[in-house]
Amino acid sequence: MNSAARLPGRISPNALLITTAAVPLTGWAVHAVALHKRLAATRRDPLTGLLRRDAYTARARRLLARHGDDVTLVMVDADHFKQINDSLGHAAGDAVLAAFGARLTAWAGPRAAVGRLGGDEFAVVLELASDRRAQRLEQLVRMLHTPVVLDDGRTVDVAASIGAATPDVLGTRVLGTRDLTALQRMADAALYDGKHTGRAVLATRQHATVPSINGRRIGRPGTATWGRAA
Structure with missing residues (x-):
């Protein structure tokens, strides 16, 4: 009997050629997926899941170019963070940072650029109309001042300093990295105006001209604030 007749099904030469050729393609596909995952991981901070600085900057620039004056840039610093690390341990500090990352993501929504710039x-850069700005900033203050519950059941009181800036204060449509930097510097200056006050501070035109060192302001211009009392 022909040996081929004993097989449950015969594989044609063409099918065999296609199957053989598909093996390295499948290998490359797996490699491509793994490479994509590694590249995606380099865009995200492993602790918080937020965008790293470069990825955040690229997305923020796109949002600024697309939405112009309807964009708000928000800078956030965790208050008394060193004290949390020193008194409760670095695991507790990591839990607080992760909680802040989750809360910022929930507050900003999926279309925003939310980044951890360091420490x-x-x-955050998001589309936010001026008539909703005060309400949303108040909401953010409440979210970032809600205690964090650790895995072991301990509760950590947390707080944050928040500064915000909008393109209309600059008097020009924001389109590039240079303008993004200017907005971040203004928001940072506003943040330091409200440091440890429990309020979000919206930058005014004065913040655009405040002398600074490494983005940290010197002096105290007028401010508009929203949020909790200190």
Whole structure:
């Protein structure tokens, strides 16, 4: 009997060629998926899941170009973070940072650029109309001042300093990195005006001209604030 007749099904030469050729393609596909995952991981902070600085900057620039004056940039610093690390341990500090990342993501929504710039410093760029700005900033203050519950049941009181800036204060449509930097500097200056006050501070035109060192302001211009009393 022909040996081929004993097989449950015969594989044609063409099918065999296609199957053989598909093996390296499948290998490359797996490699491509793994590479994509590694590249995606480099865009995200492993602790908070937020965008790293470069990825945040690229997304923020796109939002600024697309939405112009309807964009708000928010800078956030965790208050008394070193004290949390020193008194409760670095695991507790990591839990607080992760909680802040989750809360910022929930507050900003999926279309925003939410980044961890380093340490306990965060930045958000989102589309936010002026008539909703005060309400949303008040909401953010409440979210970031809600205690964090650790895995072991302990509760950590947390707080944050928040500064915000909008393109209309600059008097020009924001389109590039240079303008993003200017907005971040203004929001940072506003943040330091409201440091440890429990309020979000919206930058005014005065913040655009405040002398600064490494983005940290010197002096105290007028401010508009929203949020909790200190």
